[in-house]
Structure formats: structure tokens, C-alpha cells
Amino acid sequence: MKVTGFSFIRNGIKLDYPIVEAIQSILPICDDFVVAVGNSEDDTLSLISSIDPVKIRIIETIWDDSLRENGAVLAVETNKAFQAISEDSDWAFYIQGDEVIHEQYLPIIQAAMLNYKDDKKVDGLLFNYQHFYGSYDYLGASNSWYKEEIRVIRNDKTIYSFKDAQGFRKGNNEKLKVIAIPAFVNHYGWVKDPRAMQQKQESFHKLWHDDEWMEKNVAKAEAFEYEKHVSQLTRFKDSHPKVMDERLKRVNWKFDFDISMSKRSTKDRLKDLLLMIGINPNYQNYKLIGRFKK
Numbered sequence: 001m002k003v004t005g006f007s008f009i010r011n012g013i014k015l016d017y018p019i020v021e022a023i024q025s026i027l028p029i030c031d032d033f034v035v036a037v038g039n040s041e042d043d044t045l046s047l048i049s050s051i052d053p054v055k056i057r058i059i060e061t062i063w064d065d066s067l068r069e070n071g072a073v074l075a076v077e078t079n080k081a082f083q084a085i086s087e088d089s090d091w092a093f094y095i096q097g098d099e100v101i102h103e104q105y106l107p108i109i110q111a112a113m114l115n116y117k118d119d120k121k122v123d124g125l126l127f128n129y130q131h132f133y134g135s136y137d138y139l140g141a142s143n144s145w146y147k148e149e150i151r152v153i154r155n156d157k158t159i160y161s162f163k164d165a166q167g168f169r170k171g172n173n174e175k176l177k178v179i180a181i182p183a184f185v186n187h188y189g190w191v192k193d194p195r196a197m198q199q200k201q202e203s204f205h206k207l208w209h210d211d212e213w214m215e216k217n218v219a220k221a222e223a224f225e226y227e228k229h230v231s232q233l234t235r236f237k238d239s240h241p242k243v244m245d246e247r248l249k250r251v252n253w254k255f256d257f258d259i260s261m262s263k264r265s266t267k268d269r270l271k272d273l274l275l276m277i278g279i280n281p282n283y284q285n286y287k288l289i290g291r292f293k294k
Contacts, residue, residue, distance in 0.1 A: 005030035008077040010038030016196035017097040036081040071164025078161035098189035105183035123176035125152035134255035167285035194223035
């Protein structure tokens with residue numbers, strides 16, 4: 001079984017992405033790795049080159065900055081990396097620049113890939129998500145956070161990144177048939193120095209909206225005010241992946257949230273009720289056909 005990891009990144013240093021940790025977190029179970037490095041304003045290219053020159057292959061890309069609707073450029077860049085994967089790979093393991101996998105899940109992921117390698121009914125593997133917010137001590141508790149997404153796909157070039165690169169489709173807009181696995185992705189996209197987070201907000205919204213929308217909706221500020229943008233969090237009580245150790249030591253800002261003050265919205269309460277009676281109201285960009293038990 002051959003597994004190729006793939007990702008994309010641009011301005012990874014400027015926007016403080018844990019892209020090195022993201023790649024390192026899955027590299028042990030990847031035979032090789034393709035990274036599409038976009039035209040950056042910092043030294044992202046050298047950063048990626050320094051990780052593992054043997055396993056990692058870089059393709060340099062130019063982002064189409066005119067694609068400012070629904071994050072389409074993110075899917076375009078994802079597809080560039082995926083299409084560069086060699087035909088002899090069985091699986092493609094996708095990781096975004098702010099996602100990290102705990103080492104405890106690598107044997108489970110590897111076992112699932114091996115188990116379904118020859119089962120062509122299975123297009124991919126579905127992961128659970130936990131979204132960190134403000135600091136490495138808090139998780140988003142609202143149902144507005146997506147709970148699951150596909151991160152391992154079969155190396156079938158009819159598969160493509162969908163919309164803003166959160167998930168995948170194949171052929172004529174067909175949802176992938178997936179197996180859910182008991183593994184989590186740690187999403188750290190909302191954990192940064194507040195100054196870097198503000199830069200990300202100003203930069204990232206440009207991928208979805210025009211200048212007029214940006215002017216009306218994205219505040220000009222020196223630092224992002226986390227407290228103003230969240231209503232419900234819970235304490236994180238487990239361990240972070242080991243590849244995150246050095247990043248955690250460099251934390252230079254303080255964020256505290258009184259979880260007793262969390263406010264559950266009417267929409268969240270309704271979703272909770274539906275889930276209790278067996279109805280999943282959340283958006284599902286896949287067809288679940290089974291679950292892998294470790």
C-alpha cells in the first residue's frame with residue numbers, strides 16, 4: 001500500500017499557520033508528500049523545503065487572486081496538489097495548513113486504509129473534528145462548527161476538491177462514499193496571536209468577498225478580539241499532538257473564557273433535539289456507508 005500526503009499553503013509564516021506541524025503529524029504514515037506552495041510574501045517556500053527533502057515534493061503555484069467567491073481558489077490549489085500525486089499511490093491523505101493529527105490516531109488511520117485498499121466501493125475515510133478557539137485550552141462547542149470531514153481519499157483523479165476545499169466530490173458532483181473512522185483532526189485555525197489572526201481575517205475574507213463587502217464587514221484593527229466573536233466554548237482536557245509542543249511553548253498571548261457564561265442558541269438547542277431522536281441536521285458532504293472499528 002502506498003500513501004501520498006498532500007496540502008497547499010501560501011504566506012504560511014506571515015499568517016502563522018502550523019503548516020510544518022500539520023505535515024509532520026501525518027508524514028510517518030505517508031510514503032511521500034506533495035505540497036503546492038503558492039506565490040508568497042514571506043519565506044514559506046524555504047520553510048516547506050526544510051521539513052523533509054526526501055519525502056516532500058514541492059510544486060510552485062500562482063494563485064488566481066481574481067477568484068473571490070466562496071473560497072474557490074482554495075479548491076483550485078488543493079486540486080493542483082492532488083493531480084500531482086503519482087498513479088501508483090493507493091490513497092491520498094489531505095491535510096490543511098491549520099490541521100494537525102494526534103500521533104495516537106496514526107495506527108488507526110493506517111489500519112483503515114489497509115483494510116479498505118481494495119474495496120472500490122469506498123472513496124474515502126471520514127474524520128471527526130475538534131475546533132480550537134482563542135487558545136489551545138478551549139474548543140468550540142456550538143453546532144455551527146462542522147463535526148466531520150473527509151481527509152483520506154482514494155487516488156482516483158475523478159475526485160476533486162469541492163467549493164472552498166473543505167471536502168471532496170467526484171465525477172458529476174457526486175458525493176463520496178466514505179467510512180467513518182475513530183480519529184480526530186485538531187483544527188487550530190482560530191488559535192493565533194491576535195495580531196496574526198487579524199491579518200488572517202483581512203487576508204482570508206478576500207477569498208470569499210469583494211472589496212465593498214470587505215469594507216463593510218471586516219474591521220480594521222491591530223489585533224483580533226476573540227471575545228467578541230464567540231458565545232460557546234468548552235475546556236479542552238486532553239493532550240495535544242507532540243509535534244505541537246514547541247508551538248505551545250511559544251504562546252505569547254492570554255485568552256480566558258468563562259465557560260459558565262456560554263450561551264446556547266435556539267438553533268443549537270433545536271439541533272441537539274434532532275440529534276437526540278436520530279436525525280442529523282448538519283450539512284453532510286458525503287455518503288456514509290460504514291464505520292471502521294479499531
